[in-house]
Amino acid sequence: MSSIVEAIFAEIMPCGLYANRRMELQDGIFAGMAVLGEPFAGRCGYSHQLPGHNKRNRFSAQQLVYNCGGFGSFVERIYANDVDTDWTVSLNKRTFIKLIAAVTASPIVSPLLSWAAKKKLTNWAGNLEYSTDSLYSANSMEQITGYVKNQKQFKVLGTRHCFNNIADSTHSFLSLKSMDEVVVLDPEARTVTLNAGMTYGQLCPYLHSKGFALHNLASLPHISVAGACSTATHGSGEKNGNLATAVSALEMVTAGGEVIKLSRQKDGEIFQGAVVGLGSLGVITKITLDIQPTYMMRQYVYENLPLSELKAHFDAIESSAYSVSLFTDWLNNRIREVWLKSRVEEGQAFNATPAFFGAKLATRNLHPISELSADNCTEQMGVPGPWYERLPHFRMGFTPSAGKELQSEYFVPRKHAVEAILAIERLRDQVSPHLLITEIRAIAADKLWMSPCYEQPSITIHFTWKQDWPAVSKLLPVIEKELAAFEARPHWGKLFAISPEQLKSRYNRLPDFIQLSKKYDPHGKFRNAFLERNIFSS
Numbered sequence: 072m073s074s075i076v077e078a079i080f081a082e083i084m085p086c087g088l089y090a091n092r093r094m095e096l097q098d099g100i101f102a103g104m105a106v107l108g109e110p111f112a113g114r115c116g117y118s119h120q121l122p123g124h125n126k127r128n129r130f131s132a133q134q135l136v137y138n139c140g141g142f143g144s145f146v147e148r149i150y151a152n153d154v155d156t157d158w159t160v161s162l163n164k165r166t167f168i169k170l171i172a173a174v175t176a177s178p179i180v181s182p183l184l185s186w187a188a189k190k191k192l193t194n195w196a197g198n199l200e201y202s203t204d205s206l207y208s209a210n211s212m213e214q215i216t217g218y219v220k221n222q223k224q225f226k227v228l229g230t231r232h233c234f235n236n237i238a239d240s241t242h243s244f245l246s247l248k249s250m251d252e253v254v255v256l257d258p259e260a261r262t263v264t265l266n267a268g269m270t271y272g273q274l275c276p277y278l279h280s281k282g283f284a285l286h287n288l289a290s291l292p293h294i295s296v297a298g299a300c301s302t303a304t305h306g307s308g309e310k311n312g313n314l315a316t317a318v319s320a321l322e323m324v325t326a327g328g329e330v331i332k333l334s335r336q337k338d339g340e341i342f343q344g345a346v347v348g349l350g351s352l353g354v355i356t357k358i359t360l361d362i363q364p365t366y367m368m369r370q371y372v373y374e375n376l377p378l379s380e381l382k383a384h385f386d387a388i389e390s391s392a393y394s395v396s397l398f399t400d401w402l403n404n405r406i407r408e409v410w411l412k413s414r415v416e417e418g419q420a421f422n423a424t425p426a427f428f429g430a431k432l433a434t435r436n437l438h439p440i441s442e443l444s445a446d447n448c449t450e451q452m453g454v455p456g457p458w459y460e461r462l463p464h465f466r467m468g469f470t471p472s473a474g475k476e477l478q479s480e481y482f483v484p485r486k487h488a489v490e491a492i493l494a495i496e497r498l499r500d501q502v503s504p505h506l507l508i509t510e511i512r513a514i515a516a517d518k519l520w521m522s523p524c525y526e527q528p529s530i531t532i533h534f535t536w537k538q539d540w541p542a543v544s545k546l547l548p549v550i551e552k553e554l555a556a557f558e559a560r561p562h563w564g565k566l567f568a569i570s571p572e573q574l575k576s577r578y579n580r581l582p583d584f585i586q587l588s589k590k591y592d593p594h595g596k597f598r599n600a601f602l603e604r605n606i607f608s609s
């Protein structure tokens with residue numbers, strides 16, 4: 072461990088003192104990773120390349136050689152086992168310290184360590200190997216604008232939780248991961264402004280400690296706020312808009328390197344077009360979100376809701392709590408689990424009875440996939456807790472969901488909810504063998520041009536699949552055919568097979584969105600194959 076401490080000191084010290092000085096350390100840091108379960112063989116050489124410098128130093132694999140050349144971030148290529156490996160990670164001083172802190176203190180290994188332990192840069196689920204390993208980590212506005220001006224094409228990478236190639240690039244990635252601070256909390260205006268590298272997991276405890284809360288969260292807090300809002304990520308609750316509906320202002324760097332600010336109040340329609348931007352308008356650098364006084368919640372789970380009850384009482388079930396999630400494997404004519412999340416406020420609290428539309432109150436915490444341990448799930452059984460520890464299904468600090476999986480999700484107009492659910496139920500024999508679990512949620516309509524809930528209260532039918540793409544890729548068109556009658560819109564960050572023509576016909580504001588993209592990015596700097604195919608190929 073002493074070498075780790077030495078390395079931390081080296082990082083903390085003003086780098087100028089160490090300019091061009093080579094520090095030779097043992098392989099303690101990487102051995103530390105191995106102790107924590109990352110399958111990384113201990114020895115590696117370590118070098119860095121300063122932005123704007125083409126020369127890359129290479130060091131012996133027998134040592135960890137830390138060569139510090141100045142302030143600011145730098146891109147580093149790591150060589151493992153004395154062989155030029157093919158993955159790149161970006162570190163800056165803060166990230167480096169966090170990384171070491173993760174090694175020594177965290178129950179899980181930081182995402183950066185996970186990247187470092189993998190052979191290739193992949194998305195979270197590991198089903199997608201990105202098309203480049205080149206990743207630049209910025210930690211100032213100057214670095215971001217400089218990078219944007221110098222690159223011909225690139226994508227911003229958030230927390231890599233999309234299952235499709237919406238975030239992919241064949242050129243390079245920009246990461247704002249180390250720009251993860253709250254900029255300002257405005258209690259009067261009831262807003263919080265944050266730097267775009269921040270995750271919900273970082274933001275929510277801070278907000279709660281200051282007496283504030285967000286209106287809703289997704290199933291997991293691990294995702295970046297910017298990445299989640301860019302793809303219209305949602306939670307549940309028929310009166311709750313998706314997470315992007317909380318955005319009241321954005322700061323963005325356009326393709327020319329210009330810093331612009333858009334707000335709900337002053338930019339009207341253009342703002343509504345920019346919030347769910349699919350990463351195609353610019354680099355979001357700051358986000359302002361609506362907040363409200365903090366609140367407590369309780370979560371109850373019921374088991375085995377008969378499908379006949381769901382058919383007969385769908386609206387009553389959906390309106391029974393602040394957030395309702397229905398989990399089903401489509402077998403045995405029943406919904407396996409009903410998750411009800413209610414606010415502990417007068418008039419809003421859910422009164423748990425032993426039975427709920429024929430379902431039975433669970434007597435222990437459950438995972439949505441009931442065969443799995445509920446250790447990574449948020450507390451249930453009516454135990455009150457702060458909003459950010461009840462709205463997500465999965466706890467920060469643990470792997471969410473199942474891990475090795477694929478996901479697809481379709482938004483259907485609320486008025487067709489029961490019909491659409493029954494249409495999928497009829498496919499149960501084809502779907503179930505490949506499914507880990509389905510979740511059905513309700514989301515309020517919004518005004519965001521590229522939101523799947525644009526001017527349409529919706530339900531979502533979500534599929535967590537076993538990680539078997541050949542089988543899933545055959546099933547998706549079958550499901551999409553069944554849902555075509557309802558003009559289902561796919562989740563932007565999950566796997567789908569709907570043709571670009573069909574997609575376009577389901578988004579009235581797509582032509583306006585294309586115009587808006589061209590205004591901020593006339594030459595397609597922020598585009599990739601996903602965007603070219605699904606958005607710009609008209």
Ligand SMILES: Cc1cc2nc3c(=O)[nH]c(=O)nc-3n(C[C@H](O)[C@H](O)[C@H](O)COP(=O)(O)OP(=O)(O)OC[C@H]3O[C@@H](n4cnc5c(N)ncnc54)[C@H](O)[C@@H]3O)c2cc1C
Nearest residue numbers: 229230231232233289290295297298299304305350355564
């Ligand atoms: C286990 C799991 C559970 C999930 N649960 C839910 C759920 O409950 N509800 C739901 O709706 N979705 C859910 N998702 C999907 C997830 O919320 C979305 O894929 C979301 O986009 C992930 O955010 P990210 O930062 O990881 O995005 P990334 O995959 O890193 O990026 C997504 C897009 O955002 C863009 N982007 C990111 N940051 C910026 C920026 N600063 N400026 C401009 N563009 C940017 C990227 O370029 C890309 O186009 C889940 C995913 C997983 C893996």
